[in-house]
Amino acid sequence: MATHIWRKAKYKLISSLLLTIIGVVISSTYVNVDDKQIIKKFIAYLSILFFVIFAIIFLRLSTAIINRIIANRRLGIGRAAAIQFILRIIGYIIILLGALELMDISVAKLLLGGAILGVILGVAAQQALANFFASVILIITHPFRVGEEVTIISGSFGGANEGTIQDIGLTHTKLRLTDGRIMFMPNSTILTWAAIIPHHRHQVIKKH
Secondary structure (H helix, E strand, C coil): HHHHHHHHHHHHHHHHHHHHHHHHHHHHCCCCCCCHHHHHHHHHHHHHHHHHHHHHHHHHHHHHHHHHHHHHHCHHHHHHHHHHHHHHHHHHHHHHHHHHHHCCCHHHHHHHHHHHHHHHHHHCCCCCCCCCHHHHHHHHHHCCCCEEEEEEEHHHCCCEEEEEEECCCCCCCEEECCCEEEEEEEEHHHHHHCEEEEEECCEEEECC
8 A cells, every 4th residue: 555655656756856956956056146146146046935835845745645654554544644744844844944044044043033932832822732742642652543442541531431442633532432422532631641451452471
C-alpha cells in the first residue's frame, strides 16, 4: 500500500522539491545585490515567492502521503490527522524562517516576539494545549490502539469505563462503551489521571 501511494505521488513530490531548490538558489544569488539593480531585486523576491509556494506544495503532498500510510496501518484517522497536523506546523515554521532568511530579515527579533506571543497564547489556551500535547504523547507511546478493547479507570470519568477505542483525536479520545454509548475523554486526563487496562495483550512471564 505504501509503495502504491508513493508511485502515484512521487513525480509531484520530486518536481515540487526541485522547484523549491531552484527558488532558493536564485533568490540567494540576487537578494544581496545593490538596491539600484531593480530587476535583479525583483527576480530575487519573485524567487522567494516561488520557494514559498512550491515548498508548501511539497509539504502538503508529503504529509498527505504520511497521513494515508499511517491511516492504512490501522493507527486510526485521528492519530494520522494528529501526526499530519504536527508535521505541517513544523514545516510551515521552517518555510517561514527560510523565507525570512532569504529576504535577509533578522530572525532573532522575530523569534523573541513570537516567544512572547506564544507565552500569552499558551496561558489563554492552557487546557486545549494540554490536551494536544497529551495526544502527541499518546501517539508516541500508544498505550492503546484504535479498535482495541480497554478499561479506562479514572475518578474524573466516574470510575471504570469499559469499551472499544474508536478514535484518538488531537484533543479527545473516543471510546464506545459496552452499552453502545460514545464517550469523549480529554487526552490530558487520560495521560495524567487514568489507569488503562488493555483486554487482549498478554504478558509473558518467564519461569526460572
